Amino acid sequence: MIIAVDGPAASGKGTLAAGLAAHYGLAHLDTGLLYRAVGLAVRGHLDAPDFEVRAIEAARALDAAHLTNLRELTGAEAGMLASRVAVIGEVRAAMRQYQRDFAHRPGGAVLDGRDIGTVVCPDADVKLFIAADSKARMERRARQLEARGEVVDRYALYHQIEERDARDMANPHGGFYQAADAVLLDTTQLGIEAALQAAVAIVDKVMAGKVRGS
Ligand SMILES: Nc1ncnc2c1ncn2[C@@H]1O[C@H](COP(=O)(O)OP(=O)(O)OP(=O)(O)O)[C@@H](O)[C@H]1O
Numbered sequence: 001m002i003i004a005v006d007g008p009a010a011s012g013k014g015t016l017a018a019g020l021a022a023h024y025g026l027a028h029l030d031t032g033l034l035y036r037a038v039g040l041a042v043r044g045h046l047d048a049p050d051f052e053v054r055a056i057e058a059a060r061a062l063d064a065a066h067l068t069n070l071r072e073l074t075g076a077e078a079g080m081l082a083s084r085v086a087v088i089g090e091v092r093a094a095m096r097q098y099q100r101d102f103a104h105r106p107g108g109a110v111l112d113g114r115d116i117g118t119v120v121c122p123d124a125d126v127k128l129f130i131a132a133d134s135k136a137r138m139e140r141r142a143r144q145l146e147a148r149g150e151v152v153d154r155y156a157l158y159h160q161i162e163e164r165d166a167r168d169m170a171n172p173h174g175g176f177y178q179a180a181d182a183v184l185l186d187t188t189q190l191g192i193e194a195a196l197q198a199a200v201a202i203v204d205k206v207m208a209g210k211v212r213g214s
């Protein structure tokens with residue numbers, strides 16, 4: 001079984017994807033980490049004339065060894081850098097096969113990101129699109145950063161999240177929209193456990209429908 005989980009920044013899709021993977025015994029890939037790793041690899045070259053070339057080279061050279069420094073990868077700077085490299089078509093193309101190979105591994109997988117249900121795995125068995133309002137997402141991200149000792153300016157964080165979402169949605173190479181066959185799950189009013197229960201219920205219902213339809 002392949003489950004695609006897409007949604008905007010800090011909507012909780014990574015938490016849900018990890019929970020679904022544990023529930024169904026599937027492997028999990030947070031595809032945002034791939035873009036974050038490429039972003040960090042070209043940090044300091046944002047205004048250089050060869051920025052795109054460097055980003056494409058970094059994407060082509062990416063492997064699992066670049067995904068280990070989770071503290072740096074999950075920081076705010078990496079998130080902004082990721083959304084800058086994510087608008088480069090060749091960067092996305094370079095990482096597409098890695099994601100598809102992961103998805104099609106024996107035993108199944110859950111992938112979360114922006115374009116999993118639309119571009120990376122249009123053939124996924126179940127597609128979820130996770131939403132939550134901007135204020136809830138900002139508050140979740142603020143608490144996450146504070147829990148690891150960072151000082152948070154909530155006003156700046158809110159605008160960072162909005163700016164990143166706007167860039168992601170306007171990305172002509174991005175595929176960041178709800179797939180026609182994705183189920184929308186709005187978690188604004190749901191805690192982590194309730195959101196996971198709702199996601200499991202959706203997956204079970206979609207898969208039961210497939211069995212009945214086959
Ligand atoms: N339903 C929820 N209620 C409250 N907090 C939540 C909920 N879902 C996730 N969180 C918390 O919000 C923070 C962000 O969640 P998570 O990393 O899963 O989001 P994300 O959509 O994967 O973010 P990004 O794509 O920007 O990396 C985490 O600290 C997580 O524990």
Ligand SMILES: Nc1ccn([C@@H]2O[C@H](COP(=O)(O)O)[C@@H](O)[C@H]2O)c(=O)n1
Pocket residue numbers: 009010031032033035036079082083084086112113114115116164168174
């Ligand atoms: N499938 C994806 C995943 C991520 N991106 C870009 O990376 C940024 C960081 O992603 P997070 O999920 O870790 O927040 C995100 O803002 C996108 O620009 C992507 O394009 N496609």
